Amino acid sequence: MKVKGTAIKYGDNIDTDVIIPARYLNTSEPAELAQHCMEDIDLDFRNKVRPGDIMVGGDNFGCGSSREHAPIAIKASGISLVIAKSFARIFYRNSINIGLAIVECPEAAQAIENGHTVSADLDTGLITDETTGKAFRAEPFPPFIQEIISAGGLVEAAKKGIIR
Amino acid sequence: MAMTASQKILAWHAGLDHVEPGQLVLCRLDRVLGNDITSPVAIREFRKMGVKEVFDKDKVTMVMDHFAPNKDIKAAAQCQTCRNFAGEQDLSGFYDVGRMGIEHALLPEQGLAVTGDLIIGADSHTCTYGALGAFSTGVGSTDMAFGMATGKAWFKVPSAIRFVLRGRMPKYVSGKDLILHIIGMIGVDGALYRSMEFTGDGVASLSIEDRLTVCNMAIEAGAKNGIFEADQVTLAYEKGRALHDPMVFRADPDAKYDEVYEIDLGSLRPTVAFPHLPENTRTIDQVGNVPIDQVVIGSCTNGLYKDIKEAADIIRGRKAAKNVRVIVIPATPSIYLRCVEEGLVKDFIQAGCIVSTPTCGPCLGGYMGVLAAGERAVSTTNRNFVGRMGHTASEVYLASPAVAAASAILGRIAGPEEVLS
Numbered sequence: 133m134k135v136k137g138t139a140i141k142y143g144d145n146i147d148t149d150v151i152i153p154a155r156y157l158n159t160s161e162p163a164e165l166a167q168h169c170m171e172d173i174d175l176d177f178r179n180k181v182r183p184g185d186i187m188v189g190g191d192n193f194g195c196g197s198s199r200e201h202a203p204i205a206i207k208a209s210g211i212s213l214v215i216a217k218s219f220a221r222i223f224y225r226n227s228i229n230i231g232l233a234i235v236e237c238p239e240a241a242q243a244i245e246n247g248h249t250v251s252a253d254l255d256t257g258l259i260t261d262e263t264t265g266k267a268f269r270a271e272p273f274p275p276f277i278q279e280i281i282s283a284g285g286l287v288e289a290a291k292k293g294i295i296r
Numbered sequence: 297m298a299m300t301a302s303q304k305i306l307a308w309h310a311g312l313d314h315v316e317p318g319q320l321v322l323c324r325l326d327r328v329l330g331n332d333i334t335s336p337v338a339i340r341e342f343r344k345m346g347v348k349e350v351f352d353k354d355k356v357t358m359v360m361d362h363f364a365p366n367k368d369i370k371a372a373a374q375c376q377t378c379r380n381f382a383g384e385q386d387l388s389g390f391y392d393v394g395r396m397g398i399e400h401a402l403l404p405e406q407g408l409a410v411t412g413d414l415i416i417g418a419d420s421h422t423c424t425y426g427a428l429g430a431f432s433t434g435v436g437s438t439d440m441a442f443g444m445a446t447g448k449a450w451f452k453v454p455s456a457i458r459f460v461l462r463g464r465m466p467k468y469v470s471g472k473d474l475i476l477h478i479i480g481m482i483g484v485d486g487a488l489y490r491s492m493e494f495t496g497d498g499v500a501s502l503s504i505e506d507r508l509t510v511c512n513m514a515i516e517a518g519a520k521n522g523i524f525e526a527d528q529v530t531l532a533y534e535k536g537r538a539l540h541d542p543m544v545f546r547a548d549p550d551a552k553y554d555e556v557y558e559i560d561l562g563s564l565r566p567t568v569a570f571p572h573l574p575e576n577t578r579t580i581d582q583v584g585n586v587p588i589d590q591v592v593i594g595s596c597t598n599g600l601y602k603d604i605k606e607a608a609d610i611i612r613g614r615k616a617a618k619n620v621r622v623i624v625i626p627a628t629p630s631i632y633l634r635c636v637e638e639g640l641v642k643d644f645i646q647a648g649c650i651v652s653t654p655t656c657g658p659c660l661g662g663y664m665g666v667l668a669a670g671e672r673a674v675s676t677t678n679r680n681f682v683g684r685m686g687h688t689a690s691e692v693y694l695a696s697p698a699v700a701a702a703s704a705i706l707g708r709i710a711g712p713e714e715v716l717s
Contacts, residue, residue, distance in 0.1 A: 145484055145573060149681040154660035158363060158370035160337045172683040192485035192518060196679060197660070198420040200337055200436035221489050221520055222420055226436035276320045276450070286438050287344050290445065 135212040135233065136251040136262075137184035139244050142173065144190035148223065151194065151202040160201060162208035169205040183210035186250045188241055190216065194223025200230060207232040213252055215259065215270075217241045228277055229286040235259070240268035298548035300456040301523055302491040305431035305545050309414040317455040325355070327408060328443035329417030331399055331656075332360045336377045337437035338418055342444055350385050351447035357389035357408060358382055359399040362656045364392075367663040397628025397654045400424040400512060400596035404504075404533075405628055411526040411534060412543030416440065416449050421596050421678065423514045427507035428534065429526030429544060434515060454520045456491035457482075458553040461498030463562040468712040470606065471506030472598055472676065472696035474559070475513040476567040480577030481557070488518035490554060493547060498561045499524060504533045505602040512597045513678050516574040566711045568674075569694035572682045580699065580711035590673040591616075591704040592685075593697050594625025594652070595659045598676035601631045603697040608640040610701035610712050611647045617707030622649035623658060623665045649704070661685045667692075674703040 150172040152165055159165065170177035187206065193216035194202060203226045206214065214227070217238040227234045233254055240259045244250055248263035257270040273281065283289035297314065299307065307315040309323040330338050335358050342350075350356045358378050363371035375392070382390035391402060400421050403409040409425035409432065416422065420434035435449065443449050459478065479486070492514045494507075502510075507524050514522030524530070526544045534542055565579035593599075593607045604626050616622045624644050626632040632654060635641050641651045657664030659677040667673055667686030672693065675685065680692035695703070698712040705715050 147679075147681045149660070149679065149684050153683055154662055157333045157660075157662075158368060158374060160340070160374075172688045192488065195484060195518065196420065196681060198334065198418055198422075198434040198436055200334065200418075200438060203436075204337075218485065218488060220485070220518060222434050222436060222515075225439065229436060229438035229442075274320060286442050287341050290345050290442055 133233070133254045134251065135184060135186065135254065136249070137186045137212055138182065139186050139188050139246060139248045139250050140177065140181065141188040141244065141246040145192045145195055146189050147196035148194060148199050148202040149196055152199065152205040157199060157201055162204050165201050165205035166208035169209045181209050181211065184212045185210060187211045187214045188216070188244050189214065190241060191218045193219050195220035198222045200226045203227045203230055203232040215241050215244065228280055231281065231285040235270045237268055237270035240270065298550040298552065300491060300493055300551045301525055301545050301547040302431050302456060302493065302521055303453055305412060305414055306451055306453055308545070315453045317453050319453045320450060321453060322448055322450050323414055325416060325443055325447050325449055326413040327355050327357060327415040328440060329357045329399060329403070329415065329419065329422060330440050331362050331419050332364055332371070332375050332378055333362045334418035334437045334440060336374045338440035338444065339377060339381045341438050341441035345441065345445050347445040350444045353386050354388045355447070356387050356444050357403065358387060359391040359402060360393065360396050361398050361654065362660070363662050364396065364655060365653065395629065398596045398599055398656055401599055401627035404428060404508065405630065407534065407537035407539045410538045410540055410542050411530060412545055416443050420515045421512050423519065423521050424508055424512040424596060426511035426514065426521050426523035427504060428530055429524060431521055431523065433521045454489055454491045455554050456493050457487055458556045459492060459494045460496035460556060460558045461494060462496055462558060462560050463498050464501045465561045465564055468698045469564045469566060470696045470698065471502065471509035473564050473567040474561070475510045476569050476574065476577050476694065477564055479513065479517050479574050480567065482517055484516060484573050484575045485518040487514065490519055492517065492519045492522040494522065494524045500527060500529065503602060504529060505600045508600065509597055513574070516678060566696060566699050568699060568709060569680055571680050571691040571693065574680060574694060583709045586672065586693065586709040588620060588674050588703055588708060589671040590665060590667065591620060591622045591700050592658050592665055592673060592675040592677060593700050594627060595656065595677040596627065597678045598697050599625055599627030599631070601634055603676065604631065604635055604640060607697040607701035608643045610698060610715055611649065611704065612643040614647055614705050616648040616704045620704055620707050621665070622704045623652060624649050625652045625654065625657065627654055629654065658685055674700050674709055676700050
C-alpha cells in the first residue's frame with residue numbers, strides 16, 4: 133500500500149488524552165470523535181487536516197490510556213499514516229487491530245518538517261520526504277502482524293480463521 | 297534458557313516450555329475485562345466477528361466505573377449497551393451501580409485476579425494485578441472483542457527491567473512515592489514494551505496496597521506489565537477470596553534483564569509529579585509554594601482502604617483550607633462501607649471534604665470534580681497530562697494520599713510531616 137500527503141508534525145509523548153480528550157468518550161462514533169481529534173494541543177487540526185495527510189510524532193506517541201477511540205479518531209480524520217520515533221505499546225496494538233497504518237522510524241520522524249510532502253510504501257517500509265528528497269527505511273512488521281494488517285485488522289483476521 | 301516471571305506466565309498460557317523475548321505467542325486468557333467506555337466498542341467488534349457467545353460467561357468481566365453513575369445521556373446509553381450485552385450473554389461478572397467499584401480495586405478484592413493468571417483488560421491500568429504475581433496488561437477494545445470471542449490474545453514476549461528493592465520505606469512514604477520516584481528516574485517511556493519486575497528483600501515490607509499502586513502505574517513508564525513475585529503477603533491476602541488456587545511463577549535466578557536498578561526504600565521521600573507528565577517528579581522538599589484549588593483522593597491507583605485511612609488520619613480533627621475543594625472517593629462498595637463503619641466518612645465531612653460513591657469520575661476529567669482554566673489540583677490519581685482533569689489550562693500534581701491530605705489542610709502542596717509536627 134502506498135500513501136502520500138502533507139506532514140502534520142507534533143512532539144514527544146503525544147498522549148491519548150490530547151488525541152481525544154476523555155470528555156468526548158461518551159461516544160464511539162468515528163466521525164464524531166474526529167471532530168475533536170487533537171483539539172487540546174492543536175485547535176486548528178480539524179480544519180487543516182486533508183484526506184491522506186501524514187501525522188508525524190516523536191517518542192512514545194499515543195502514551196496513556198487504552199482508548200481505541202484515539203487511533204479511531206486519527207483514522208477518521210483522514211490521516212493515512214502515523215510516523216513516530218516510537219509508539220506507546222497499547223496505541224501500537226490498537227492501530228494494528230483497527231487498521232490505522234503506523235510506522236516506527238526515528239530518522240524520518242526527526243527529519244520531516246511540518247508541511248512537507250511525504251510519501252510512503254508500507255510494504256517495503258520506504259518513506260520519502262518529497263520536499264527535501266530525503267529517503268528513509270523503516271523496519272517492516274513481522275509476518276504475523278503483516279497477516280493481521282493485510283486481513284484488514286484483528287476482527288477480519290479472526291473471521292478468516294487466520295488466528296484462532 | 298532462563299526466563300523472567302512474566303515470560304514464564306506467558307509460556308505457560310501459550311502451552312510452551314519456553315519463550316524468548318520478541319517471540320509472538322497466542323495465549324489462553326484467564327479473564328477478559330472491560331469498562332463502560334471501552335466495552336461498547338468491543339461489543340460492536342464482537343458482533344462483526346459473527347460470534348454468538350462469549351468463550352466463557354464467568355471469565356468476561358464488565359465494570360461500569362468511568363462515567364457511572366451515568367454523567368449524561370450518552371454515558372447512560374453506553375452503560376445500557378453493556379447491560380444489555382451482559383444480560384444476553386448471562387455474564388456472571390457484570391458490575392453495575394450498587395455492586396461496582398473502580399475495576400482495578402474491585403477485581404483483586406473480589407478474588408477475580410489471582411496469582412499466576414493471564415488477564416487482559418480494555419483499560420490501560422489493567423497492569424495493576426501484577427501486584428499479585430499475575431501477568432496482566434491493558435489492551436484496546438478490538439483485543440477485548442477477540443478475547444471475549446476466543447479466550448485468547450496475541451502477545452509479543454517482553455524483555456524486562458529488574459528493580460531490586462532494599463530496606464524499608466520511612467513513615468508517611470508509600471507505594472505511590474516509590475513508583476513516582478521510579479518514573480522520575482526512568483521516564484514515561486523508560487520501560488516501553490517491557491516488563492517491570494520488582495524483587496529484593498524490601499518487597500516483604502510492602503503491603504498489597506502499596507504493590508497494587510506500584511504495578512498500577514507501570515503503564516506510566518510505558519511498561520507492558522509490572523509484577524511482584526507472590527510471597528506470604530500475597531497468599532495471605534488471597535486466602536478466602538481468590539476464585540481458584542494461586543499458581544506462583546518465579547523468575548529464574550539467571551534470567552536476563554535489560555537493566556537492573558537497586559532502590560533503597562529507606563531513602564525515599566514523599567514525591568510529587570508536576571504537570572504535565574508523571575516523570576516530572578520532585579521530592580516534597582523541592583516543591584516550593586504551590587497554592588491549590590482542589591484535592592482528589594481516590595482512583596484505581598490510590599482508592600483502597602489503606603489509602604483512604606492514611607488520608608483520614610491526617611485530616612481528622614482538622615479543617616480543609618479555605619477555598620480548597622476536597623473530594624474523597626473510596627474505590628469499592630466494601631471500602632466505602634468500612635469507611636462509614638469506622639467513622640472515616642464522618643472525619644472527612646467534619647473537615648469540610650466530600651465523600652463520593654465509587655467512580656473514576658474526576659481522574660480523567662469526566663465529572664465529580666472537573667477543573668476550570670487556571671485551577672490546580674493535587675490528586676492521588678495516575679496521569680497529569682494536559683487537560684486530563686478538565687480545562688487545558690488547568691494543572692494536576694500527582695501525589696500520595698498522605699501528601700494530598702496534608703495539602704488539603706494547608707491549601708498548598710505539602711508533606712504530612714508539616715501538618716503533623
